[in-house]
Amino acid sequence: MTHGAFTLSRNAFGKLVYTPAEGGQAEEVVPVRAFPIHAESEHISLVGPGGHEVAWISRLADLPGDVARLIREELGRREFMPEILRIVSVASYITPTTWTVETHRGETQLWLKSEQDIRRISSSKLLISDGHGIHFLIRDLERLDRNSRRILDRFL
Numbered sequence: 001m002t003h004g005a006f007t008l009s010r011n012a013f014g015k016l017v018y019t020p021a022e023g024g025q026a027e028e029v030v031p032v033r034a035f036p037i038h039a040e041s042e043h044i045s046l047v048g049p050g051g052h053e054v055a056w057i058s059r060l061a062d063l064p065g066d067v068a069r070l071i072r073e074e075l076g077r078r079e080f081m082p083e084i085l086r087i088v089s090v091a092s093y094i095t096p097t098t099w100t101v102e103t104h105r106g107e108t109q110l111w112l113k114s115e116q117d118i119r120r121i122s123s124s125k126l127l128i129s130d131g132h133g134i135h136f137l138i139r140d141l142e143r144l145d146r147n148s149r150r151i152l153d154r155f156l
Contacts, residue, residue: 006055008046008067016074018046018054026054030078031071044071082108083137084128087148093155096131103136110136115155126152 005021008029015028026048034043046055060068082103091098095114100107110130112118117129126138141149 008070031074081135081137083139086145087151090151
């Protein structure tokens, strides 16, 4: 369904409720990004509990501020993707190996099984999948410090 006039609110349990202008409701809708890394604020589907799309949002910027805020909050709860700010150290330059990284949520370790688990998303973005299924994002290679880039270059 193409985005039109609708309201979005939370029910007593904190779940999103979608109400289209023409009436009716969809309880417990979930926002899902079509392109989560490339277009974080675009191409979002609101999906009902049965897995059916109830609304399509081309751009969050086109929505009223309170509706966009609710969608961003819900996406933040659902999507756990730590952003790597710095690579502190690596146990070895031969995979599998353990990396110690500083993320926007604090310092942690990730287990890199192979170099193929580092995927280039764009010229400046990388997605690293660790051996436990957690995806780490490097949003901008140029913003990494020199030592982090040097370590990363050994694996690319």
